[in-house]
Structures are given as C-alpha cells and as structure tokens.
Amino acid sequence: PSSFLSKVLSALSASFQITLPPCSRRSPVWRNGEVLDLISVWGEEAVQSQLHSSHRNYNTFGQISRDMMERGHDRDALQCRVKVKELWNAYHKAREANRRSGAAPTTCRFYKKLDTILGGDPTSTPKTTMETSEPSSTR
Secondary structure, three states: OHHHHHHHHHHHHHHOOOOOOHHHHOOOOOOHHHHHHHHHHHOOHHHHHHHHHOOOOHHHHHHHHHHHHHOOOOOOHHHHHHHHHHHHHHHHHHHHHHHOOOOOOOOOOOHHHHHHHHOOOOOOOOOOOOOOOOOOOOO
C-alpha cells in the first residue's frame, strides 16, 4: 500500500509543478547610462576600499544598489554584483589579450573607464596603451 501511495503522491506533485519561462529569472538588460552610473559608483575610493578589504562583499553591493537607486536605477545588490563581475571579466580578458605579443589590439565596452578603476589593481596586468570605450567585436 505504501508504494501505491508514493506513486499517487509523485503523480500529483508532478501534475502541480509550476515551470517558469526560461527568461523570467534574468534581470533586464542594462542600459548604457546605468552601466556608466554603476562604473562611477563602483570606482569611488570608499567603495573600492571596502571591496578590497573584505571577501564577503554583500553589504558593499547593497550600498552600491542604494547609490544606484539614488541615481534613478532600480537594481538590487545581486544584479550590481553580477554586472560588476561581468565588467571586471571583460576588462581583464581584453588586458590579457593585449599582453600577448603580435596580438591585434583588443578592447571591451567602457575599457577606458574600467582602466581608471582596475588599471592600478594588483591583480591586473601592467597598463597598456589601449584607450577606447567603444564596443568591440571581440568579447
């Protein structure tokens, strides 16, 4: 009798599962103005100091989110963290590509602005002469 009951419960639970559309969990696309404001907030000396002094930065990204809201953007701490990480990765990928001898110059969106924040980062590579904020075909 218990196997019959578990089969019935399993069938019932399967019929009541709610599936969300695949894109419902993704955050809305960031507009250029939002990204520029995020870079501006992220680049503030106090924010950089907080990010470098702790490995658990949830509170710092909460503050970044509040600063973004003051600038008229509705982004939560997780969205800000994910976007900062995305920008950081794109910047470092471009820097690494530029270090390779004989490689064609590579850039990423907002490279020049990111370089002002990350150029002195001890985890980044030495400064290059690449100075552009234009979108690139290589991402």
